[in-house]
Amino acid sequence: MSKKITDLAYEKSYKPWHDSFKHPFITELHAGTLDPTIFRYYLLQDRYYLEHFGKLYDLIAQQTDNAKLKSALQENSAGLxxxxxxxxxxxxxxLNITDKEIKNTPVAPTTYNYVSHMYRQLYVESPLVAAASMLPCEWLYQEIGEYLSTKDSPIPIYQQWIDSYATEEAKLGVQKQRALIDELAEETSPIEQQKILEAFEISTQMEYKFWEMSYAKETW
Structure with a gap:
């Protein structure tokens, strides 16, 4: 493979990746004009997503035979x-989001589909493909945070959200994850490499849809 697999995955996912930067959820959050009820809905859906994101770190770590991948995922779980x-x-x-509100907020279709997609990569494909399906979330959020950090949002909680991703620690974490997936992908078959690219691309598309879902307060 002449190019690293994460470079190929990024190229394959270029449009939805960069469309995320231009989505109204992101541009309005940065400008301070995002409807607070949209941000609240996003947080409620993201809570469910992150809960399963953390579980996936642990499950993939349990199922992989690769010591490097196991260690990295355990570290990521603790970091989350x-x-x-x-x-x-x-x-x-x-925002006074209560347990009752969390319990009474249905999981939106996009949230459900995105989480299901990542579980599928583990149980149908492989631990490495599953790990690759999780990379766009970490990587894209870090890039968006860094991009938005050049100018503060006038809404403190929106700026807190930006600041949480615009860190050197987040950037180094993404670089570490990319390097590991690149290394392990070189040791696997062309078929699994293609599965990695496909899983990464779907996750990138789902990231864009997550902004859409939040902005529209999507329901079934």
Whole structure:
């Protein structure tokens, strides 16, 4: 393979990747004009997504035979607890999002489909393909955070959201994940490499749809 697989995956997913930067959810969040009820709905759906994102780290780590992948995923799981989960708890307190509201908010179709897609990669494909399906979330959010960090949002909680991804730690974490997937992909078959590209592309499309879902407050 002449190019690294994460470079190929990025190229394959270029349009939905860059469309995310231009989505009204992102541009209005940055400008401070995003309807607070949209951000609230996003947080409620993201809570479900992150809950399963964390479970997937643990499940993939349990099922992989590769020591490097197992170690990286265990590290990511711990980082998620200390990072996004902790920040979301702050957001939920600030916005008075209660357990009752969480329980009474149905999981939206896009949230359900995105999470189901990642589980499918583990149970139908392989731990490596499943790990690759999780990479767009980390990578895209880091790039969006870095892109938006050049100018502050006038809404403090929106700026907190941006700041949580515009960190050197997040950037280094993505670089580490990419390097590992690139390394392991070189050791696998062309068929699995193609599965990695497909899983990555679908996840990137689902990332864009997640903004759409939040913005429209999507329901069944």
């Amino acid at each position: 607890e200390a990072g996004e989960f902790a920040i979301r708890e702050i957001f939920f307190r600030e």
